Amino acid sequence: MRTEKYTARAHTNIALIKYWGKLDQDLIIPMNSSLSLTLDKFYTDTSVFFDSDLDQDSFILDGVRQQNTKVTHVLDLLRRFSGEKRFAVVESFNHVPSAAGLASSASAFAALSLAASKAAGLNLDRRALSRLARRGSGSATRSIYGGFVEWQQGHDDASSYAVPLEENLGWNICMIAVVINAKQKKISSRVGMQRVVSTSPYYEGWKKTAKEDLIAIKRAIKQRNLERVGMIAEENALKMHALNLSARPHFSYFEPGSLLAMKIVENLRSEGISCYYTLDAGPNVKIICAKKDTEVILSALESSFSRKDLIVAGPGPGAELIDNP
Numbered sequence: 001m002r003t004e005k006y007t008a009r010a011h012t013n014i015a016l017i018k019y020w021g022k023l024d025q026d027l028i029i030p031m032n033s034s035l036s037l038t039l040d041k042f043y044t045d046t047s048v049f050f051d052s053d054l055d056q057d058s059f060i061l062d063g064v065r066q067q068n069t070k071v072t073h074v075l076d077l078l079r080r081f082s083g084e085k086r087f088a089v090v091e092s093f094n095h096v097p098s099a100a101g102l103a104s105s106a107s108a109f110a111a112l113s114l115a116a117s118k119a120a121g122l123n124l125d126r127r128a129l130s131r132l133a134r135r136g137s138g139s140a141t142r143s144i145y146g147g148f149v150e151w152q153q154g155h156d157d158a159s160s161y162a163v164p165l166e167e168n169l170g171w172n173i174c175m176i177a178v179v180i181n182a183k184q185k186k187i188s189s190r191v192g193m194q195r196v197v198s199t200s201p202y203y204e205g206w207k208k209t210a211k212e213d214l215i216a217i218k219r220a221i222k223q224r225n226l227e228r229v230g231m232i233a234e235e236n237a238l239k240m241h242a243l244n245l246s247a248r249p250h251f252s253y254f255e256p257g258s259l260l261a262m263k264i265v266e267n268l269r270s271e272g273i274s275c276y277y278t279l280d281a282g283p284n285v286k287i288i289c290a291k292k293d294t295e296v297i298l299s300a301l302e303s304s305f306s307r308k309d310l311i312v313a314g315p316g317p318g319a320e321l322i323d324n325p
């Protein structure tokens, strides 16, 4: 006997104020609140059903069977909440153009939380979905919502969840993803975070300024001040990467191509074009800009990068159920 199959779609998000360190490893409670923009171009579709014929969970990503303990972990939590005892079949498709190497765990765990909770017979509200997605991957907490989203740190499972700041922006803010390297990162975000929290002498400074950055960027978003939003995001990203450089042993996600893209952005800015960069736990650079400036920024980037590695994305929606494909 199997349950009905549910399919959910969730989009990825890029943090403008980063989450980079855990207060609680198991519950994934962050060291600071963070803020992101959900993007329209990159998303995951996930279908789930529970079936009494199964003797273990099965997870298939882009047609290939995977062993993923985090997926099983989220399903175990759901089984505990819902009383569902059966194992599940989870099938996911990542829609990220040409293996862009952009983090897909945010969209993946947001889509899984929605599809699996429905298949288990639960009707979770978005706060509960955000808490569940958090248990798979921190950044997934925010992908339940569209537009600008804040993940409020909280102090335990019940109080750590995302809230939507503005879901329908009506603002032509864009992100250009510069794909430097689509390969798997060498230092996972879990390992990177643990290392900076326990060894970087700058961690206290990070926590203090991340709080200030969050307040400032929320004000700048309200004022539709792209220059402020972009500058705060860029400085926040650099502080996160400075933690990595100051950890023991030190590490960095930057590659030569990352530094080149960052320089191009800084040069464009000195010529009067409003553009700013951010980087996560990988070498790819995301450029924050206004839609009207994308063409001039793309042509500056095209002197060093191939057009197929430059992807323009706009604000995207929150997680939703879709018809089974």
Ligand code: PMV
Binding pocket: 014, 015, 017, 018, 019, 020, 034, 103, 105, 106, 137, 138, 139, 140, 189, 190, 280, 281
């Ligand atoms: O979702 P995780 O646990 O892989 O952490 C991602 C952390 C960053 O992407 C670097 C920052 C963020 O807030 O998304």
